[in-house]
Amino acid sequence: MKEIQVMDVMEAVGKMCIKANTELPQDVRNKLEQAMAEETSSSAKEVLRQLLENADLAMETKLPLCQDCGLAVFFVEVGDDIKVVGGNLREAINEGVRKGYAEGYLRKSACDPLTRVNTGDGTPAVVHFDLVPGDKLKIVFMPKGGGAENMSRVTMLAPAQGWEGIKNFVINRVAEAGPNPCPPTVIGIGIGGTFEHSAKLAKKSLMRNLEDTHSDPEIAAREKELEEALNALGIGPMGLGGKTTVLGVKINMEPCHLASLPLAVNVQCHSQRHEEVVL
Ligand code: SF4
Known part of the structure; x- marks a missing residue:
């Protein structure tokens, strides 16, 4: 059975939080470019141009794509031939979120639903686990804007x-x-x-x-x-x-x-x- 250290999970999640919030995925860029080429309205073209420029600037400066850095949502596929060692998988993901959101200067948007007091570190993340065959741990992250x-x-x-x-x-x-x-x-x-x-x-x-x-x-x-x-x-x-x-x-x-x-x-x-x- 393959062993995966919680420290490696935490590091990977921290990096994902920063990358996702500063680098717009290529598939999304391609769609925005295609839309800009096909639009006939000048205001629509201009908005799309600004969105692409914003994505370029975020990539260059490592500043977030949007001020709303989202609530951290994860889909995690856990292979049935792996064992996570050194701690708890959910806690390692939350620790990675704390690290990534702090180091990337990302806005922490998680709060108590009634008092509206901010939890202060972007956690708890919303984590969906699936058990799958194999010896891999696949973590997919989406910062979901309000x-x-x-x-x-x-x-x-x-x-x-x-x-x-x-x-x-x-x-x-x-x-x-x-x-x-x-x-x-x-x-x-x-x-x-x-x-x-x-x-x-x-x-x-x-x-x-x-x-x-x-x-x-x-x-x-x-x-x-x-x-x-x-x-x-x-x-x-x-x-x-x-x-x-x-x-x-x-x-x-x-x-x-x-x-x-x-x-x-x-x-x-x-x-x-x-x-x-x-x-
Ligand atoms: S919905 Fe929220 S996260 Fe998305 S672009 Fe608008 S402000 Fe930003």
């Missing part, structure tokens, strides 16, 4: 509402959100499972590469259909109008109870930050 997260919703549709009900809910959600989630956004959609699992499916779908195509052609076609419908809303970059309201739509679907149709829409802003490490 503005976009606030626009997300979970609902329980009636099964008879089907795809049309899903489509209407997603379109209405993005229309009502308007400029609030800092568009162009990425829309993660979780369909199926249970109430809470649909939200996890939606969040996990945001970890996909923006330029990929779903392996199931039927779902890939539905993603495209929704992307076209959402871009037809005309909200545009930062809500100033244009053809680019979303950079992508990602669907994650699993079976559900025959009496239910759980649906979650997790909205992500243009600052679609994510990082991944395999130990």
Whole structure:
């Protein structure tokens, strides 16, 4: 059984926190560049140009892409042939967040929900663990900004509402959100499972590469259909109008109870930050 030291986890997480908050992933840059080339509105083009310039400056100066450095969200795949030694895995991840957010001068956004007192160090992180075969520990990190997260919703549709009900809910959600989630956004959609699992499916779908195509052609076609419908809303970059309201739509679907149709829409802003490490 392979042993992984908690110190290595902490170091890796610390570095990921800084990198994710200062380097916009290439897939997101590519989508922003493509959108800028395709936009015809001058204000939409200018907003996209500024977003790309902001990404360049963040990379050069190592200053955060956005003042909101997010709540730290992790998806962790734990191989069943590894043993984490020297401490507790969840605590090592939290320690890495403390280190990364302090060393990177990243804004700490975690607070008590009622008193609103800041926890002071960016923790606790939200960590989703999955047990998988193998001898690897895969850690995927996403700093999730509050503005976009606030626009997300979970609902329980009636099964008879089907795809049309899903489509209407997603379109209405993005229309009502308007400029609030800092568009162009990425829309993660979780369909199926249970109430809470649909939200996890939606969040996990945001970890996909923006330029990929779903392996199931039927779902890939539905993603495209929704992307076209959402871009037809005309909200545009930062809500100033244009053809680019979303950079992508990602669907994650699993079976559900025959009496239910759980649906979650997790909205992500243009600052679609994510990082991944395999130990
Ligand atoms: S929604 Fe995203 S881009 Fe807007 S303020 Fe929050 S983190 Fe920044």
